[in-house]
Amino acid sequence: MTTTPVALCGLGQMGLPVAGRLGAAHQVLAYDISAERRAMGGERPGVRTTEELDELAGCDTLVLSLPNPAVSRSVLRELAPRLSPGTVVVETSTVLPSDVREWARILEPVGARVVDAAILSGVGQMETGRATLLVGGDQADIEASTDVLDALGGAGWSRFGELGAGMAAKVVNNGVAHAVMVVLVEAFAMSRAQGLDLADIAAMLERPDGGLIRPLTHRVMERVANGDFDGGMPLEAARKDSTLALAMAQLSGTPLFATQAAQSVYDLALAAGHGREDYAAVARLWEEWGGQPLTFEMDET
Template sequence: MTTTRIALCGLGQMGLPVAGRLATAHDVLAYDISVERRAMAEAHERVTTTDRLDDLAACDTIVLCLPNPAVSRSVLGDLAGTISQGTLVVETSTVLPTDVREWATLLAPAGARVLDAAILSGVAQMESGTATLLVGGSTTDVESARGVLDALGGAGWSRFGDLGTGMAAKVVNNGVAHAVMVVLVEAFAMARAEGVDLADVAAVLERPDGGLVRPLTHRVMERVARGEYEGGMPLEAARKDSTLALAMAQRSGTPLFATQAAQSVYDLALAAGLGRADYAAVATLWEGWAGAPLTFEARTGS
């Protein structure tokens, strides 16, 4: 077990449990502007704190866990003049892929390197050692950070590709989660207005053939992945069902926002002549708009 001292910048809601997990395998030097948060961090064995950001530059590995990209940019700007050649910065804050690439450019003159290790999980998972990391960076840098990644990613971590790809995967995941949250609330509001037991609705949605799971496991993982849209449920039928949902909600006075936006996509797909194709063919609209295929080699059990 390595005893290399790891620097940590940021002891907020996620940063504090990150300090605890790092301390299971490393000595940790942590910085935060809050005296209170520093005191809380020092309750962990092997964690010491500092009120001087520059002190972190003495460590070979610096982990960032900060509230937004602007703070990360400011911290690295301050450290750029004192950071040592070969230092590896591990960005765990949720930022854009272009941000971590900017960090790399910023630190390149000093000979420092950057790795993105987005935390997929929540605070409770980090505290319990069951968090998952989505990693982007060169294979050499990833290998150099293995001790940090193993300590933080108790449930596992995966390299998605070059610098920024881990953050891209995290942003995509969060975008889906936040959009699905709106769709689910709309669905439950519709069900409540019609007198349907909400527990029954939840049970239907979580089924393998339910409306929450099957669009991913069948329509995306099978049809979109292979670009196969013959047969299946016709898009015109899916559009009809979407229209019925809008009509039912209108009659009960239930506002729908995400569902209405999705209906617009089916209108466009129908106008594009996709009415008899499986409704997963909406993917071809984005292929045309973005100029890139959405087919891929699906991996089961991932």
């Protein structure tokens, strides 16, 4: 237990377990606009609550766990004139990278700093100390907030780059998760329409060579990473299989949205001359559109 006070603004669904993790390692001063949430936060060991937002300005570290960027912006604009030079704000709320960089501009005149520490995990994982953090910011600022990051990131935390990088990674992760959710529901609806056992479909998809995992582990992490599209399953064959999925769904009256949109990408890639390349070559479209390569090196460790 350290004696360094840590301020926490926000005792919502994620804020309460954040308070609990911080309270296990620090003395915590917490604020929430709701008296009910303050009462709940005050029940956590190591946590004292306040009715006055301004009281948080007396702490060296301020953790934000708020519902949206507008609330974080409002809180920082109110507290900034009262913060001491060297104060580190740790933003755990899910906001845009541009928002975090705006927070830095708000804090710069008073010499305060900001680190983005996006929470990859859910409420249950934070509660039990198994959360993962995606961190962005200046290395010195991150080092100054290591004790807080260690307390919150029980499963570990990683620096993804400069300020905003942690939030960018979180937004990418959520975008994938939410898009995949739609694709999975479509897949299970197609399966049900064909009389398949949904447990069998789930087991198939979670296999290392299944349709959910292998596109990442092989096609992205090996082929796209190395720009290697020779051999493999031809894009034109993948397009044919995608067409079969659409046809089967149409015959059973199963609406498809995400799968239909994905088919358009294969149409474009085929028209661009990538039909005989491995179907991971759809990445070439985004390389052309964005003007940047999508190759990368995997960390062998």
